[in-house]
Amino acid sequence: xxxxxxxxxxxxxxxxxxxxxxxxxxxxxxxxxxxxxxxxxxxxxxxxxxxxxxxxxxxxxxxxxxxxxxxxxxxxxxxxxxxxxxxxxxxxxxxxxxxxxxxxxxxxxxxxxxxxxxxxxxxxxxxxxxxxxxxxxxxxxxxxxxxxxxxxxxxxxxxxxxxxxxxxxxxxxxxxxxxxxxxxxxxxxxxxxxxxxxxxxxxxxxxxxxxxxxxxxxxxxxxxxxxxxxxxxxxxxxxxxxxxxxxxxxxxxxxxxxxxxxxxxxxxxxxxxxxxxxxxxxxxxxxxxxxxxxxxxxxxxxxxxxxxxxxxxxxxxxxxxxxxxxxxxxxxxxxxxxxxxxxxxxx
Amino acid sequence: xxxxxxxxxxxxxxxxxxxxxxxxxxxxxxxxxxxxxxxxxxxxxxxxxxxxxxxxxxxxxxxxxxxxxxxxxxxxxxxxxxxxxxxxxxxxxxxxxxxxxxxxxxxxxxxxxxxxxxxxxxxxxxxxxxxxxxxxxxxxxxxxxxxxxxxxxxxxxxxxxxxxxxxxxxxxxxxxxxxxxxxxxxxxxxxxxxxxxxxxxxxxxxxxxxxxxxxxxxxxxxxxxxxxxxxxxxxxxxxxxxxxxxxxxxxxxxxxxxxxxxxxxxxxxxxxxxx
Numbered sequence: 001x002x003x004x005x006x007x008x009x010x011x012x013x014x015x016x017x018x019x020x021x022x023x024x025x026x027x028x029x030x031x032x033x034x035x036x037x038x039x040x041x042x043x044x045x046x047x048x049x050x051x052x053x054x055x056x057x058x059x060x061x062x063x064x065x066x067x068x069x070x071x072x073x074x075x076x077x078x079x080x081x082x083x084x085x086x087x088x089x090x091x092x093x094x095x096x097x098x099x100x101x102x103x104x105x106x107x108x109x110x111x112x113x114x115x116x117x118x119x120x121x122x123x124x125x126x127x128x129x130x131x132x133x134x135x136x137x138x139x140x141x142x143x144x145x146x147x148x149x150x151x152x153x154x155x156x157x158x159x160x161x162x163x164x165x166x167x168x169x170x171x172x173x174x175x176x177x178x179x180x181x182x183x184x185x186x187x188x189x190x191x192x193x194x195x196x197x198x199x200x201x202x203x204x205x206x207x208x209x210x211x212x213x214x215x216x217x218x219x220x221x222x223x224x225x226x227x228x229x230x231x232x233x234x235x236x237x238x239x240x241x242x243x244x245x246x247x248x249x250x251x252x253x254x255x256x257x258x259x260x261x262x263x264x265x266x267x268x269x270x271x272x273x274x275x276x277x278x279x280x281x282x283x284x285x286x287x288x289x290x291x292x293x294x295x296x297x298x299x300x301x302x303x304x305x306x307x308x309x310x311x312x313x314x315x316x317x318x319x320x321x322x323x324x325x326x327x328x329x330x331x332x333x334x335x336x337x338x339x340x341x342x343x344x345x346x347x
Numbered sequence: 348x349x350x351x352x353x354x355x356x357x358x359x360x361x362x363x364x365x366x367x368x369x370x371x372x373x374x375x376x377x378x379x380x381x382x383x384x385x386x387x388x389x390x391x392x393x394x395x396x397x398x399x400x401x402x403x404x405x406x407x408x409x410x411x412x413x414x415x416x417x418x419x420x421x422x423x424x425x426x427x428x429x430x431x432x433x434x435x436x437x438x439x440x441x442x443x444x445x446x447x448x449x450x451x452x453x454x455x456x457x458x459x460x461x462x463x464x465x466x467x468x469x470x471x472x473x474x475x476x477x478x479x480x481x482x483x484x485x486x487x488x489x490x491x492x493x494x495x496x497x498x499x500x501x502x503x504x505x506x507x508x509x510x511x512x513x514x515x516x517x518x519x520x521x522x523x524x525x526x527x528x529x530x531x532x533x534x535x536x537x538x539x540x541x542x543x544x545x546x547x548x549x550x551x552x553x554x555x556x557x558x559x560x561x562x563x564x565x566x567x568x569x570x571x572x573x574x575x576x577x578x579x580x581x582x583x584x585x586x587x588x589x590x591x592x593x594x595x596x597x598x599x600x601x602x603x604x605x606x607x608x609x610x611x612x613x614x615x616x617x618x619x620x621x622x
Contacts, residue, residue: 005546005547005550006497006500006501006504006550007497008495008497011541011543014543072491072492073448073489073490073491074489074490074491075485075486075487075488075489075490076436076449076456076458076461076484076485076486076488076489076490077458077482077485077486079456079458079490080458080459080461080462080485083458083459084459107454108454109453109454244538244539245538245539247534247538248534248535248536248537248538248539249535251531251534251535252535254531255452255494255495255531255532255535256494258452258453258454258494259492259494259495261454262454262492262494290573290574291423291424291571291572291573291574291580291583292534292571292573292583294423294424294571295424295453295528295530295531295571296453296531297453298453298454298455300424300425315425316424316425318429318433318455318456318457318460319457319459319460319463
């Protein structure tokens with residue numbers, strides 16, 4: 001039998017339950033809401049909530065069928081076929097896509113870190129545009145959420161990137177002219193901008209609030225396929241005196257993001273900044289937010305300068321080899337470093 | 348009703364079986380403790396560059412040696428903890444030792460990777476077809492996402508009651524439970540003014556050990572590292588958790604060793620450092 005400690009209620013409620021003498025679930029199941037409210041000295045609605053949480057915990061003990069002992073579990077075989085049916089979000093650069101295994105994956109949290117000016121925001125905007133490429137042209141046909149904490153999102157740049165992306169898509173697929181005309185009504189840069197939901201965040205409390213709100217928002221907007229947070233670090237670097245609290249808050253935030261990615265089958269992209277760390281006798285560049293944060297993403301990509309060239313390094317991935325790719329930021333957005341012409345590799 | 352002598356004999360038999368079972372478990376625990384010690388020494392040696400055979404992991408991670416124990420793998424980011432978990436799942440499913448449960452908290456369970464590892468480690472002496480073998484192994488691994496400590500406690504309770512019922516069923520009994528990574532679930536609630544987080548963590552650990560012991564399941568959890576005194580990294584989750592796992596494998600050693608053990612395509616191309 002599960003004890004009171006295992007019910008998802010707040011600590012103060014738990015303390016009140018224990019001091020009122022409710023130590024086991026069975027004692028709770030026989031209490032009525034008004035009686036509970038009197039005993040605990042809480043409002044009636046709170047008492048009802050507590051009883052609901054405990055009865056849900058009770059239901060888990062009911063006998064079920066064979067595999068149902070883990071509802072929501074799947075065999076690896078089923079997951080493999082599901083995964084193979086999912087499309088990836090292209091970054092615009094063929095080389096970058098190939099080290100990422102085709103692009104940014106859905107159902108995963110990807111962290112992108114790098115020094116200032118390397119192109120994190122550019123990549124974010126490019127992804128917000130590329131997720132909207134229609135299904136017929138090899139994209140996901142989804143919308144994007146862009147959470148801007150630094151104020152670096154520029155609408156004119158997004159328009160420019162959207163325009164270039166549309167032209168590339170048409171070139172890529174060698175469409176006959178009448179198809180282009182049919183699609184060009186749908187595929188206008190203005191409609192691309194319409195499909196990016198933009199949130200401007202000015203403090204860490206706002207950041208936490210918007211991530212809490214995302215679940216409701218995503219339930220209403222099921223076609224969102226990417227959530228970009230640029231950057232997740234900004235508001236957590238200056239204001240926090242209590243580093244332990246920061247670790248807890250960030251941990252809770254990344255759990256929620258993982259949950260959203262899995263539940264709504266979308267990709268979450270987090271931009272991170274760099275800081276210096278003193279290890280092994282010297283100062284080294286490392287991603288910000290500490291050791292605990294480095295574990296809270298599924299994939300990690302580090303953008304860095306190699307001479308005058310921009311490179312991306314896949315640092316963490318469950319199944320891909322660590323590799324580097326060369327890319328560039330052009331007037332049209334993120335593109336391969338070497339290709340000068342409009343020919344983009346078909347995926 | 349033929350009671351009396353027959354019944355007594357029956358009870359005697361049961362007692363004897365119970366004693367035998369306890370003796371067997373003690374032996375298994377001793378064996379695995381010794382084996383872990385040997386492997387720890389082997390891992391130390393391997394940091395000097397010599398290769399540890401895969402047979403070594405097989406012997407350690409195969410079902411019989413670690414049943415009833417909670418093992419923790421700890422290590423810095425990208426040191427290969429998830430790879431060890433995937434490989435273990437694959438191995439146990441391959442040897443048909445029972446059902447494998449994978450609880451994934453950070454969306455890093457990769458069926459593609461398992462399929463890749465299967466084709467890498469196909470045992471050519473066995474005549475089973477590749478496709479059938481892949482199907483068999485992959486259907487033997489069950490994965491579920493958990494993002495909440497309460498959900499985890501609920502799942503563990505479900506697993507416990509299901510295992511009790513399973514003696515009647517013909518379905519394969521769970522023999523391996525992997526939680527990757529448990530520290531990711533616990534970090535948001537640990538610390539702070541009240542000790543609720545620590546209480547939940549300890550009750551989780553106790554529940555895991557009880558599950559392992561009662562149903563003879565091996566449990567593997569991963570933990571990450573945080574900065575400790577003087578910049579030396581230490582395992583996360585603190586002192587209260589430290590005493591809970593039966594065995595702990597430090598990935599400081601694993602990091603180098605794994606690259607030799609499991610060619611899991613992780614090359615160590617170091618990036619250029621910033622400007």
